[in-house]
Amino acid sequence: MPLLNHSTNRTTSDGQTEHLQPVTPPSSSRQGGTHSSSTQLLDCPSSSATFQCAVIFQADSLNRKFPLHGVFATILLLLTLLTATAATQTHRSTLAEAILTDDETKQIELVRSLVAAGDDAHVVHALGAWRQGGVFLHETNDTRTPFLLDAQTDGEGRARGIRIADSVPLADASGKPLLFAATDLTAADTSSKLRKSIKTVLDLFAIANPDPKMRRDAVVKLGQEQNQEYLQHFEVRLKSETDPEVLKGLHEAVALTQIGSDDAAVRVASIQKLADLRSISSLNFLQELEKNAKADPAKYGEETLKAAHSAVIQIQDYVKLGNLFGTAFRGLSLAAVLLVAALGLAITFGLMGVINMAHGEIIMVGAYMAYVTQNFFKSWFGASGFGFDSYFIAALVVSFFVASGVGLILERGVIRFLYKRPLESLLATWGVSLLLQQLFRHIFGAANVQVSSPGWLSGSLVVSDVLFAYNRIFVIGFAVSIVFGTYLLLTRTSLGLQIRAVMQNRAMASCVGVRTDRVNMLTFAFGSGLAGMAGACLSQIGNVGPSLGQNYIVDCFMIVVLGGVGNLVGTVSASIGVGVTDQILQPWLGAVMGKITVLGAIILFLQWRPAGLFVTRSRSLEG
């Protein structure tokens, strides 16, 4: 029967669901046999209409060749089609009935029977809406009609009400569609138990979702419920799934469900499977199982206990290994943040010897520049897409130049008069920092501003369950490149040579014709520019507000002093040391104690080596 074949394939050609849901719903008591035979043909009415045309057309062409056969086929087809539409209709009215029912147990039973309705978009949508309070009741005289609101709204925010029972807009007596405003309506009630079973049904639908991420999430969640009834759904999906991540999830889910099996052999095999998959999400379940097996050896048997025990150990080892890499990465990323923030200060304070308390505020200037650039790009390219996402690159450049401009003004206006008086420069720059804070508070408001991350800096790379967040990877890469850039500038350019000369012996450099005044100015501007770029970078990690600088200034001085004033290698080593130590201590001691311990260790270290990790000898510092 080629025609019938064609009809069963319909759902496949639809492109929505490659695979049909298993036929029998978990609690199919009230659905009966019609249901099981008809689910195969489920579709929403609009497409079944086009289908109908196609069938008639095909039947017609057949008719010419084999008249009798054709008529028979047509009748048969129309019959199946009718039952199909009827099933769709049944699902929809089941849902409507569930919404109107007052008894929670009955509601849950009805909802669970909808598990076969996964390819009726209307039912899926309505179920989701019901769970989130998007289903309303239209009351006329004695009848209550559940409906949801159309996505399209008119100028006043009102939308048509779509009946749940048949997906037809609600209309008044004259046939004019009724309009509702979401704000005037009260949603149909749901209890948390009911919402949970709706969620389960939606998750079962989601196993066939076109988005692999959604599929995986749904599978993981369902696996954790360890419900034997879901096994059939997993098995069906396993046959057609191609995405490796989802496949792994499915295998995990099947094994996790089967560790609850009564058959000892199945149990042991699935435990072994979970161990082989290194399934971190099953660890809790396996531990639980191990505990139960220990408590009740008669029920679970020796084999299960042994398998569970070794599986727990295998997975725990895997977690430990992952933690090791995770901690190393987190330590490096914190080190990179510290380094990026402190590098500018390593130039202005370390090399030039200016105690620049406004360093934090120059970082803040950079962060605000990222915000300003973002806003410009938003107005040019809209709030997403490639154009907007590239704003961050531009922001780095803008931040560098604006911050170095601010640095230049600061150097020319204040600091150059105070080179010989470090304490006064401390006070003066502190004053400048307060001024800058207040200025930015005045321009941008006291509240924090929101800098959104471009698409390529959100999310993370997952390698064997260890997370590498993209923004962290970027900061590490950025830190490496600015350190390298600074190194090149200092060692390979004539400006670098002059900077080093002035730093080592200002008088002598001046004697041989170096314009020390100009070198000071450029060095300070460069250091400030680095701080500005740091600000743009930090806007991707933390808050951007007028007090941003205050949060970093202490850390910056700590890093530079610990590393040894005047030594870039020292700054790099100090930030790596502090970052990694902090991240190693944090899981044990917590964030507060971890930080205190690190600070205590630094104080002790500086008692022992007051000049820091790397000692630089130069006249300017001794003077």
Next chain:
Amino acid sequence: MKTNLRKTLAVLAAMTFAVQSWAAETVKVGILHSLSGTMAISETSLKDVLLFTFDEINKAGGVAGKMIEPVIVDPASNWPLFAEKAEELLVKDKVAVVFGCWTSVSRKSVLPVFERNNGLLFYPVQYEGEELSKNIFYTAEAVNQQAIPAVDYMLAEGKKKFYLLGSDYVYPRTTNKILKQYLKSKGIPDSDILEEYTPFGHTDYQTIVAKAKAFAAGGKATIISTLNGDTNVPFFKEFANAGLTSENCPVVSFSISEDEFRGLPAKALVGHLGCWTYFMSIKSPENTKFVGDFLKWVKAPTVAGVDYKVSGVDSKGRVTCSPMNLSRMGVYLWKQAVEKAGSFQVDKVRTALIGQKFKGPAGEVTMQSNHHLVNNAFIGETLANGQFKIIKTMNNVAGEPFSEKFLGKK
């Protein structure tokens, strides 16, 4: 000469009387909220809503016929300064009542001042309880009106593991101590409760999020967050980057209201939960009026009936939130009590306040003899526009400051 003197005296007496009778038409009311420093972002909104409420009341005829005259002081987010400013309000300005304080530490700092001078303070921000002063009325949510309902909700949703994460100060620590006891009484073992604190201004949430991810790997986990202010930004950024969502690990935050969303990327928080006794999205005629009138007022802020110039009111993107609503209801409860007592005297007003009812935007509240309100509590889900969608309502939850009472001990 004698008659002259008498005349002068008579004129003087008349003048004094005139001044007195003019002064008698207003009543001084203190506002003790930080308008500068770290807390200014949150507390300025409360100052605004209080002035708005004074304006509302004055337009309707004032309190017992007297116009409210605001006296605003700025304790500048400086805890000892709170005590000094409170003293100033009570002793120098002789205000009839003070509305103020946000952080628990500021309240603790002014408490002895109010008790010594027999003042009256209305405190509107959710707090940890374990305190009851005869001079303070707590319109704020007590732990059993915010934290406990939220935890109950998560338990009903089938959550079995709780990560208690907070900023390192008195409110989160006390609340979490109570929550831990409560969770234990509900059969959650110690191993399934994690507790962690981070300093103010903490930006590095990598380790904590990694821990949370491992904690939530087996499903059924939730984070109960008492993180304060802007530390939420790095936390939620890290949270989203780690692939955690409200689906696989919902976060219930006690310190994020609509007002905080003005400085937070609401997008990163969509689907996470909040629990308060008021949401801006509540549908009631009282709320529509409150929100509408307030948004209108911020554009042209004045206080009617008194010679007072309002300044420093930001009109951009304003919202209403629970502490704001509770501040406003505090003023109305005080007004009703004054009118019932027929006096501004603290002792009389205090007695009259007990049992006072007010139908506010989120339903009717009643002041109990324990100085806390009977109020409705709501659980809301964060939407992308920074509003909450209410998903559960608990009616008439009686505020109880002492945890041993609702934990059923002793």
